[in-house]
Amino acid sequence: MSELQRRDLSLSEIAVLTSKAQSTLSVHLDKMVKEGLIGYRDDPLDNRRKIFYVISRPVGSSVVPREELKKAVSNTIGRSIGTSSTFLKGTIRSIVIGMEAIGFNMDPVLKDIGRQMGAEISTNMKANDVEGLIKEIKDFYAMHELGELVVFSLHPVTLIIRDEYDCSKAPDVGKTLCLLNEGILESIFEERLHMPLRVVEKDTFGAGFNMCKYVIEPSL
Numbered sequence: 001m002s003e004l005q006r007r008d009l010s011l012s013e014i015a016v017l018t019s020k021a022q023s024t025l026s027v028h029l030d031k032m033v034k035e036g037l038i039g040y041r042d043d044p045l046d047n048r049r050k051i052f053y054v055i056s057r058p059v060g061s062s063v064v065p066r067e068e069l070k071k072a073v074s075n076t077i078g079r080s081i082g083t084s085s086t087f088l089k090g091t092i093r094s095i096v097i098g099m100e101a102i103g104f105n106m107d108p109v110l111k112d113i114g115r116q117m118g119a120e121i122s123t124n125m126k127a128n129d130v131e132g133l134i135k136e137i138k139d140f141y142a143m144h145e146l147g148e149l150v151v152f153s154l155h156p157v158t159l160i161i162r163d164e165y166d167c168s169k170a171p172d173v174g175k176t177l178c179l180l181n182e183g184i185l186e187s188i189f190e191e192r193l194h195m196p197l198r199v200v201e202k203d204t205f206g207a208g209f210n211m212c213k214y215v216i217e218p219s220l
Contacts, residue, residue, distance in 0.1 A: 001037070001038075001054065003017055004038060004052060004053060004054045005054055005108070008051050008052065008053040009051070009052055009053075010043065010049055010050065010051055010052070011025060011026065011029070011049070011050060011052070012049075014029075014052065029052060036055055037054070037055060038052050038053060038054050038055060039052070039053055039054075039055055040052045040053070041053075064103060065101065065102055065103035066100060066101050066103075067101070069097050069098070069100055069101035070098070070101045072097050072101075073094045073097050073098045073101065076090050076093050076094050076097065077090050077091075077094055080093075085145065096110070096180075106179070107179050110179035110180040110182075110183065111179045111180075111182060111183040112183065113180060113183065114179065114180040114181060114182060114183020114184040114185075114186070114187070115183040115184070115186060115187040116183075116187075117180075117183070117184050117187070118183060118184040118185065118186065118187025118188045118191070119187045119191055121140065121184065121187075121188055122187065122188045122191035122192050123191075124140075125137075125140075125188070125192055127192060128192055128193065128194075129193075130154070130157060130193070131154070133188070133189065133192050133193070134149075134151060134157075134159070137149060137159075137185070137188060141161070146161075146181075147161040147162055148161065148162045149161050150162070152213060156215055156216065156217055157215070157216040157217075158202075158213060158214065158215045158216070159185070159213070159214045159216070160212070160213050160214075161178075161181060161212050161214070178201060178212040181212065181214070182199045182201055182214065183199075185199050185214055185216065186198060186199040186216075189216055195218070196218070196219040197216055197217065197218060197219055198216075198217060198218075198219040199214050199215070199216055200214070200215045200217065201213065201214055201215075202214075202215060
C-alpha cells in the first residue's frame with residue numbers, strides 16, 4: 001500500500017518489491033479490490049497486464065502511534081478554551097496532532113486539502129507577480145489571524161510564518177505538522193503565477209522550531 005501510494009504498479013512490479021509469487025499476490029490483490037482499497041486498469045501497451053493503484057492515497061499512509069501525543073491533545077484543548085476563535089484553532093491543531101497520535105499519517109490529506117483551499121483563496125487575489133502576491137498573502141493571513149507572514153528572502157522566494165493556526169505551540173514530534181499551509185501557498189502561487197511550483201518546508205513546527213519556513217521553487 002505504501003508503494004502504491006507513491007506510484008501505480010503492475011503485478012510483476014509488486015512481485016519484485018515484495019519477493020512474493022504472483023499467484024499469491026493475485027489472491028491478496030483481488031481481496032483488496034473487493035474491499036475498495038485499490039483499483040486496477042488495463043495497461044494501454046498490453047491489455048493482458050493490469051496496473052494497480054490505491055483508491056484513496058491516505059489509506060496507504062500510517063505511522064507509529066505516539067502515546068505522548070495524546071497528552072499534547074489535552075494540553076492543546078486546555079490552552080484553547082476561552083473564546084470561539086482560539087478554541088477553533090485548538091481544535092484544528094488537536095485533529096492534526098491526534099491523528100499522528102493514533103498512527104495515521106496526515107501529510108497527504110493536509111497537503112491536498114491545503115491545495116484545494118489555496119485554489120479558492122487565489123480567486124480573491126489580483127497580483128500576478130511575486131512581490132505583489134506575497135503582499136496579498138501576507139494581508140490575507142493577517143486579516144484571518146492565520147499567523148504573521150515574513151519575507152525571509154526573494155531569491156529564492158522564502159517565507160516564514162509564525163504562530164500558524166494549525167501548528168502553534170505544537171509538540172516536537174520530529175517532523176513538520178504544517179502541510180496544510182504548504183498546500184495553500186503552493187496552490188496560490190501556481191494559480192496566480194500560472195506555472196508549476198512546489199513548496200519545500202524548512203525549520204518547521206513539530207521539529208523543534210517556533211516557526212515554519214517555506215521555500216517556493218519551480219517544480220521539475
